[in-house]
Amino acid sequence: MPINWFPGHMHATARAIKERMAAGLDVVVELLDARLPGSSCNPLLASLTAGRPSLKVLNKQDLADPAQTAAWLDCYNAQPDTRALPLDAGERSPARLITRACRELAPCRGELHKPLRVLICGIPNVGKSTLINTLAGKRAAKTGDEPGITKTEQKIVLEPGFYLFDTPGMLWPRIAVAQSGYHLAASGAIGRNAFDEAEVALELVAVLARRYPERLRQRYGLAELGGPGGEEAVLEAIGLKRGAKVRGGAVQMHKAAEALLMDFRQGLLGRITLETPEEMAGWRRAAAEDEARQAAAREAARQADKARRSGRRRDDAADAGDAGT
Ligand code: G4P
Numbered sequence: 001m002p003i004n005w006f007p008g009h010m011h012a013t014a015r016a017i018k019e020r021m022a023a024g025l026d027v028v029v030e031l032l033d034a035r036l037p038g039s040s041c042n043p044l045l046a047s048l049t050a051g052r053p054s055l056k057v058l059n060k061q062d063l064a065d066p067a068q069t070a071a072w073l074d075c076y077n078a079q080p081d082t083r084a085l086p087l088d089a090g091e092r093s094p095a096r097l098i099t100r101a102c103r104e105l106a107p108c109r110g111e112l113h114k115p116l117r118v119l120i121c122g123i124p125n126v127g128k129s130t131l132i133n134t135l136a137g138k139r140a141a142k143t144g145d146e147p148g149i150t151k152t153e154q155k156i157v158l159e160p161g162f163y164l165f166d167t168p169g170m171l172w173p174r175i176a177v178a179q180s181g182y183h184l185a186a187s188g189a190i191g192r193n194a195f196d197e198a199e200v201a202l203e204l205v206a207v208l209a210r211r212y213p214e215r216l217r218q219r220y221g222l223a224e225l226g227g228p229g230g231e232e233a234v235l236e237a238i239g240l241k242r243g244a245k246v247r248g249g250a251v252q253m254h255k256a257a258e259a260l261l262m263d264f265r266q267g268l269l270g271r272i273t274l275e276t277p278e279e280m281a282g283w284r285r286a287a288a289e290d291e292a293r294q295a296a297a298r299e300a301a302r303q304a305d306k307a308r309r310s311g312r313r314r315d316d317a318a319d320a321g322d323a324g325t
Helices: 011-023 043-048 066-077 094-105 130-135 178-187 197-209 213-220 231-239 252-263 276-324
Strands: 027-033 054-059 082-087 116-122 141-143 152-160 162-166
Touching: 011 043, 011 116, 027 094, 054 066, 054 094, 066 082, 066 276, 082 094, 094 116, 094 130, 094 152, 094 162, 116 130, 130 152, 130 162, 178 197, 178 231, 178 252, 178 276, 197 231, 197 252, 213 231, 231 252
Parallel strands: 027 054, 027 116, 054 082, 116 162
Antiparallel strands: 141 152, 152 162
């Protein structure tokens, strides 16, 4: 069953972003999870900041497949007014990478009298706090002091003439396709109560068996992955290896799922990326086609209903005419 997660409204976040747009914004930095660079991207941010150049930071690149990170960087770099770079939020000097890319995106800004104003956003768990803590370092992190700007906006002066703003509120993920829901859940970006861990783990097994079968075999000492029982049999075998048995020998599937998800999140299965740019484009296309089909069916039903009602009105009028004669 697809994951539907609507944890809260984003009015406060949207308002804070609009206020920052009105007060002055030159570049938007969107932090993404490099293991799911499509699913962790929220299109709402792009629509709220339309017209501003964008820097996509593929964070946690130390956990992602380097070849796929390169493919996603190419994909984002090919978009207009967009740059992309890979990052580990905790690495020693992320500030330089980010400031350099932002300066390239807005070359006319960055002087003391014309500061470069950058907004940083990201869905939960992409590493925004870690990055901001690393960036802020000894630099004073101030609250907003501009008119019309919420007092909880944080402003970090990264360099003279370079301001990084962190808006309050949450940029929740947007689950546009079912696969994104599973990938977000596997990564830890979605609240635990919103999904069934076994279901997400089974999806993860399917991706791993398709793309990284050796990692699965090696980590859990599995002989074969494509046997009868499919993903469930693999998850059961993982549970057996990880001691997820109850008395009597049956495997507790939720324990097996927890073990697999934990291993994935901690990078113990190696560097893994769950989705490719081509897959993501295909899923989005299919979702858009599905949406268009549903809209067309709704419209056809509405027209049929309208025709039925106007036919009934005509019959009633004819009956009234007959009765009058
Ligand atoms: P958020 O503000 O966007 O919600 O995310 P946050 O910085 O809290 O980071 C979420 C988790 O991701 C943290 O781990 C953090 O250490 C880890 N993390 C952030 N950036 C990177 C990165 O570039 N590479 C790797 N490997 N991990 C990263 P945690 O286990 O939830 O917390 P903690 O035990 O590290 O404090």
